Structures are given as C-alpha cells and as structure tokens.
Amino acid sequence: xxxxxxxxxxxxxxxxxxxxxxxxxxxxxxxxxxxxxxxxxxxxxxxxxxxxxxxxxxxxxxxxxxxxxxxxxxxxxxxxxxxxxxxxxxxxxxxxxxxxxxxxxxxxxxxxxxxxxxxxxxxxxxxxxxxxxxxxxxxxxxxxxxxxxxxxxxxxxxxxxxxxxxxxxxxxxxxxxxxxxxxxxxxxxxxxxxxxxxxxxxxxxxxxxxxxxxxxxxxxxxxxxxxxxxx
DNA sequence: GACCAGGCACATC
DNA sequence: GATGTGCATGGT
Numbered sequence: 001x002x003x004x005x006x007x008x009x010x011x012x013x014x015x016x017x018x019x020x021x022x023x024x025x026x027x028x029x030x031x032x033x034x035x036x037x038x039x040x041x042x043x044x045x046x047x048x049x050x051x052x053x054x055x056x057x058x059x060x061x062x063x064x065x066x067x068x069x070x071x072x073x074x075x076x077x078x079x080x081x082x083x084x085x086x087x088x089x090x091x092x093x094x095x096x097x098x099x100x101x102x103x104x105x106x107x108x109x110x111x112x113x114x115x116x117x118x119x120x121x122x123x124x125x126x127x128x129x130x131x132x133x134x135x136x137x138x139x140x141x142x143x144x145x146x147x148x149x150x151x152x153x154x155x156x157x158x159x160x161x162x163x164x165x166x167x168x169x170x171x172x173x174x175x176x177x178x179x180x181x182x183x184x185x186x187x188x189x190x191x192x193x194x195x196x197x198x199x200x201x202x203x204x205x206x207x208x209x210x211x212x213x214x215x216x217x218x219x220x221x222x223x224x225x226x227x228x229x230x231x
Numbered sequence: 232g233a234c235c236a237g238g239c240a241c242a243t244c
Numbered sequence: 245g246a247t248g249t250g251c252a253t254g255g256t
Contacts, residue, residue, distance in 0.1 A: 041237090048236040051254055086253035090239085132239050152237045197237060 003164065008181045011164065016188075019195035023202075026194035029142035031056075034110040036065055037143035038102070041135050042094050043085040055082040067108040070099045094130030101128055110144070118146045133171045141193075147186040149178040150193045154200030 003011070030049075031037040036056065044052035058081045059065045064073055079092035105124075106112040116124070118140065125136035133151070140146040151174045159165045165174055182188060 044236090045238040046236065046251090047238085047253075048255070051236080054254085084253060086236090087238090087251045088253080090251055094239090130239065134238065138237080150237085154237065193237090200237085 005181065008164070008177065012178065012181050015162075016182075016192050016195070019199055020191070023195055023198040026191060026198055028190055028194035029138070031142075033065075034143040035067055035108075038098070038139050039065065039070075039095065041138040041143070042098060042130065043082060043091060045087070045091070045130075045135060047086045052085045054084040058082070058084070067099050067102050070095065071103045071108075090130065097129050098131065114144050114146075118148060121146070122148070133175075137175070141186060141189055145186050147184045147189055149175050149182075149189045151175050151178075152193075152197070154197050155193065158196055158200060 029037045029040065030053070031040050039059070040052055040056055043055050056065065059070075062081055064070055064078075064081070070078070075092045075096050078095060079088045082088050082091055082095070085091060102108055102113070113121070121144075122136055122140060125131050125139060126133065131139075137148050137150045140148045141150055151171050156165070156167075156169065156174060159174065159177070160167045160169070165177060178189070178192070182192070
C-alpha cells in the first residue's frame with residue numbers, strides 16, 4: 001500500500017523538523033570552495049569522510065587543490081597524495097578525467113558550469129567515468145547550488161527502516177520521493193540530506209533498534225517489523 | 232581481525 | 245535487469 005501524497009509531505013516535513021531540532025544546521029558541504037567540493041565528492045565515494053578529508057588536506061598542502069594544477073599533475077603522484085581515501089588508483093583516474101573535462105569544457109570556471117541547466121548538466125556529469133548518480137548530484141547540489149536531492153546509503157537505510165520506501169527502491173525513486181513532496185529549493189535539499197547523514201552516523205549504527213531515534217514518534221512507523229539488517 | 236564507510240564500473244547470466 | 249566482484253584505506 002503506497003502512502004498518499006499528503007501523508008508523505010507531512011511526514012517528510014516532520015522528519016526534517018525533528019532532525020533540525022536534534023542536530024542543528026549542518027553547514028554542508030564541508031569544503032572551502034566549490035572546486036574542493038567537487039574533488040571531495042569523488043574522494044568520499046564508498047569511504048568515510050574522515051579519510052577523504054585527509055586526502056584533501058594533503059592536496060591543499062601540495063598546492064594542488066586547483067583544477068589547472070590538478071590537470072597537469074601526474075596520475076601516479078596524485079594517487080600517492082590521495083592514498084588515505086582508499087581506492088586511490090581508481091580515484092586518481094576519476095579525478096584526472098573529471099578535471100580534464102572541467103578544464104576543457106568550462107575553462108575551470110564554476111560560474112561557467114553553473115550556467116548550464118540542471119538536467120543537461122546532470123546528464124553530462126553522468127557520462128563521465130566514475131561519476132554515478134550520487135557523485136553527480138552531490139556536485140550539482142553542494143558545489144553548484146542546483147536544486148536536486150542527493151540520495152546515499154544513509155538515506156535509503158533511514159527511509160526504509162521507517163517504511164517510507166521499500167528496501168529495493170531505486171536511486172531515482174528515492175530522489176523523486178523527496179523532490180515531489182518537498183519545496184524545490186536547494187538550501188532545503190542541502191540541509192535535509194546533511195541531516196539524514198548526521199542521523200545515520202550518530203544513531204543508526206550505534207542504536208540500530210532505534211530506541212533513541214528522534215524519528216521514532218513520527219507517523220505510522222513500524223520499526224519493530226522492519227527488516228533487521230541495516231547495512 | 233572482522234567489519235564498515237556519504238559508489239561505481241564491468242562481467243556474467 | 246539483476247546479481248556478483250574488484251577497488252583499498254583508516255577507524256572501531
């Protein structure tokens with residue numbers, strides 16, 4: 001039985017309010033420049049942010065957190081610098097190809113890139129090697145300020161545990177759930193996703209039974225009967 | 232020492 | 245289209 005639109009709107013709004021009260025504003029993305037956010041989006045793929053941020057610091061220290069210089073640095077040197085983020089050979093390759101594209105297509109200019117409308121730009125990003133839906137949407141939302149909702153492992157886990165989606169829901173289905181039932185506004189999408197991650201990090205792992213979950217009292221939650229695995 | 236973390240591509244059926 | 249596997253580090 002699919003929840004009705006008014007129910008979803010109400011519930012998604014209540015969840016947001018609860019999370020905001022519990023965790024406060026998250027000030028995402030934790031990066032100093034839009035370009036740093038793009039690099040971070042690739043480095044954090046399937047990796048704890050802590051490890052990705054170590055790699056970012058090393059790039060900064062080497063004065064390489066700049067698209068023109070990153071475009072010129074040898075891939076082997078880049079791989080060594082980003083070692084802490086894991087999958088460093090793959091990520092060095094992905095970063096190089098992304099930066100090549102960014103330089104060639106936009107001259108390394110964020111404002112130039114931002115001029116492209118959301119849909120075609122998303123398609124463009126998805127066509128790059130190593131840029132999947134989450135990385136593309138993270139760049140669009142957190143680096144460029146485009147109104148698109150980022151879905152990640154935490155988002156799926158939390159929504160499924162609270163019976164708002166099935167565990168098998170696709171990326172696009174989950175994204176559409178938020179985008180159809182919330183105001184299309186990038187600051188809201190920004191904060192909402194960051195808050196879901198905050199919840200996922202702080203509670204879902206340490207308290208998988210959800211006894212302390214701030215969302216517990218919301219709507220028709222049926223936590224007792226949701227599937228056990230949270231991974 | 233096992234398990235996990237803000238994915239993605241590619242092979243195979 | 246679904247399912248399985250490689251990629252790899254650092255923290256708990």
